[in-house]
Amino acid sequence: MGGGDITLGIDFGTSNSAAAVLRDGAVRMIPVEGGDETLPTAFFFDYDSRETLIGHAAGAALIEGREGRYMRALKRVLGTPLMHEPRQLLNERLTFVEIIGRFLGRLRAAAEAELGQPVTRVLSGRPVHFHEADAARDDAAEADLRAAYEAAGFGQVDFLPEPEAAAIAGGPPERGLGLVVDIGGGTSDFSLYEAGEGGVRTLVSHGLRIGGTDFDRALSFELVMPHLGRGGMLRREMGEGLLEAPTALFAELATWEKIPFLYSPQTLRMVRDMKGLAVEPRPFARLEEVLVSELGHDIAFAVEAGKIAANGRERRGSADLGVIEPGLQVAIEEMALAAILAPFAERIRAGAMETLQMAGASPGDVARVTYVGGSSLLGQVKGAMQAALPEAEHVFSEVFTAVAAGLAMESAARGRGRGP
Structure with a gap:
């Protein structure tokens, strides 16, 4: 199989990232650091060694008290002027597009090492909205992320909303509708879906800049x-x-x-x-x-x-x-x-209800709520959703890897001729 035949699924997250491919009909997560399937989306620029550390190594350097500059949550900078402002980091002047590109390049290198061949195509997850109240900034954020993938050496870059990828990974509900609630580090995203031909059919997706x-x-x-x-x-x-x-x-x-x-x-x-x-x-x-x-x-x-x-x-x-x-x-x-997070939980509940309204569905139509994203593990989030959808089954998927798995499955389906 040539390098052009592989499309890597990448979930570039605010706090953690993951990558996967579909091989022999099964999702294969890419070991990205020391055998781990997720990589903290973090950098440490070490002033003494002049090294740029990524992932767990970045966090370890911070905890050890090494002299340097730590960065995390750069996904939230996408679509802002800060992305293109060069800044001095160690011996270089870099933009955040270039910094994120180096992180994505680490994921690409891990995939190539695991698969034994070049990988130049990617299907990336993205929030439903990077910036929900500003369409122009939302478009700019996707353009920034595309530029970072190109800086990482990817020649073909496509995107799929993250909750839609999670719905694909979770499979269709046995009856009624399914709702994905994806609470990540930077956004809360929702997809309402049903059983479709050979998998799932997304009815509507919605997102909030809360995470x-x-x-x-x-x-x-x-x-x-x-x-x-x-x-x-x-x-x-x-x-x-x-x-x-x-x-x-x-x-x-x-x-x-x-x-x-x-x-x-x-x-x-x-x-x-x-x-x-x-x-x-x-x-x-x-x-x-x-x-x-x-x-x-x-x-x-x-x-x-x-x-x-x-x-x-x-x-x-x-x-x-x-x-x-x-x-x-x-x-x-x-x-x-509970008191401090109550307004966020209420906004997430309202976002889920807005998703149903956009599809003309009622709470009783939802048979299963699937949670993904690390922040979905908070009791305040699940409690608000259970109160809003008491008749549905509430399940936790592979909260840190479901999006990457769904991206791998979708990229394979597209490769077999099913368009986006």
Whole structure:
């Protein structure tokens, strides 16, 4: 079989990515790092070794405290002007298109090593909407992702909405309609589908720009940022009275993709000025340490770990911020988790109902709800969906690999002559 006969299915995710092909009628996941079937969508630019680390190695370098720049959630930058702004990283000036291209090139190289032949065609997943409220930016985001695939060496690039790929992987429901609820790191996507000739037929797809990184941002902003100065009072530089510390900095520090842009002399000067004017300087001293030592992603990982723990059996977790100040812990209890995430869960429920309305379907028509995406594991998401669709069967698919598997199946079907 020549290289042109293989189309690789790639699920390029906000937090994790995966790749697959269909061989001998079965989905074959590509081992992408140390035998793992998923690769964290992350980079670490090591200042000492001058290496660019990708995936688990990037996270390990951050945890080890190595000197460098960590980046994650770059999928959320697609379609913004930041994608094409060159920036100095180690010995090169690179755009985010080129950076993402290197990540996709790693997936391509892993596939070629596994399959023993060149791979130059890809069927990529994409959210239903990268930017739901801006059609022009949505188109720009797909164009950016296409350019990144081309930078990775792919000559033919096609796209399929991620929940439609997950529906293909899950197969048709035995009766009625099926609904895919795909809650990833950056978006929430829905596909309503039914049994079709030889597989599934998508009736309608819908999407929201809400995902796990938004959950983490809200938890960090509400629970962690007060320990770094959010809500703190500052003396006026001129005159009497107090002002509350501006919130924009804390919102950006709580946002995965914006963290790397805060490590600037201007931001550090602003924080030091706030510390000098603060009624309570200690939280701002912690914030200063975060910027000086570039600990923003350490906070984000700690919040993510606390969220997962609070969603588990113990129903409680904490964000361990000992890297900022010895012994600093921020509790994340189940009740606080539920309260902070309730607006997101309600928006996801409403998005699912909007999907049904777009198809002229009612909740009673849905026989099966299939969840994919790591953030679908949150109890608040499933609880909201069960309340909205109480008569349906609620099942979890292979939440981290279902999209890649469906892309592989669809690429093979297209290769046999079934068009998109």
